[in-house]
Amino acid sequence: EAGVAQSPRYKIIEKRQSVAFWCNPISGHATLYWYQQILGQGPKLLIQFQNNGVVDDSQLPKDRFSAERLKGVDSTLKIQPAKLEDSAVYLCASRKMGNEQFFGPGTRLTVL
Amino acid sequence: DQQVKQNSPSLSVQEGRISILNCDYTNSMFDYFLWYKKYPAEGPTFLISISSIKDKNEDGRFTVFLNKSAKHLSLHIVPSQPGDSAVYFCAASRASYDKVIFGPGTSLSVIP
Numbered sequence: 001e002a003g004v005a006q007s008p009r010y011k012i013i014e015k016r017q018s019v020a021f022w023c024n025p026i027s028g029h030a031t032l033y034w035y036q037q038i039l040g041q042g043p044k045l046l047i048q049f050q051n052n053g054v055v056d057d058s059q060l061p062k063d064r065f066s067a068e069r070l071k072g073v074d075s076t077l078k079i080q081p082a083k084l085e086d087s088a089v090y091l092c093a094s095r096k097m098g099n100e101q102f103f104g105p106g107t108r109l110t111v112l
Numbered sequence: 113d114q115q116v117k118q119n120s121p122s123l124s125v126q127e128g129r130i131s132i133l134n135c136d137y138t139n140s141m142f143d144y145f146l147w148y149k150k151y152p153a154e155g156p157t158f159l160i161s162i163s164s165i166k167d168k169n170e171d172g173r174f175t176v177f178l179n180k181s182a183k184h185l186s187l188h189i190v191p192s193q194p195g196d197s198a199v200y201f202c203a204a205s206r207a208s209y210d211k212v213i214f215g216p217g218t219s220l221s222v223i224p
Contacts, residue, residue, distance in 0.1 A: 042214030103155030
């Protein structure tokens with residue numbers, strides 16, 4: 001079974017630029033998560049989707065971050081405009097049942 | 113406010129000895145606890161979990177102990193192997209289907 005796929009793996013941008021990340025969850029996983037992991041901290045949930053509906057986006061900075069999951073499969077996370085403090089690893093995870101989340105390898109974003 | 117704490121940023125253990133990783137939580141509503149393991153440049157992978165109705169769960173070399181009155185859990189790895197060198201995240205949720213809150217992680221080094 002293929003794991004959670006994410007691209008790109010690395011991205012370097014200047015502040016105030018825009019960036020987008022893509023996630024393809026494990027086939028059949030209805031729940032999809034985006035996390036932000038800042039160096040030295042644990043992953044922090046940004047948004048949770050159930051199929052193509054948003055379950056929890058309480059920690060998503062909505063003035064600059066947006067996410068969508070069209071057709072309940074792939075998802076994209078966008079930052080516009082980026083700030084220096086957005087430098088982090090962005091992790092996508094999916095879940096079918098129970099509480100075990102499967103994580104992708106992450107996208108490391110550096111904002112200069 | 114950090115709801116899940118891992119007060120040891122790092123731990124070194126000799127191969128073959130026991131590794132004990134500790135975790136404390138503040139939210140008494142947490143009912144389900146997990147440990148994830150993370151290698152560099154990879155996403156976290158699920159290791160073991162425990163429900164609050166239990167005080168111990170074992171899976172091979174890995175055992176998690178839960179002390180609800182102290183709001184404390186620990187992960188024991190016996191015997192430790194060099195391949196266990198990774199960052200270990202403690203995580204908690206209010207129910208098996210609820211969102212997961214991660215601690216900051218403990219970096220374990222197992223010395224051959």
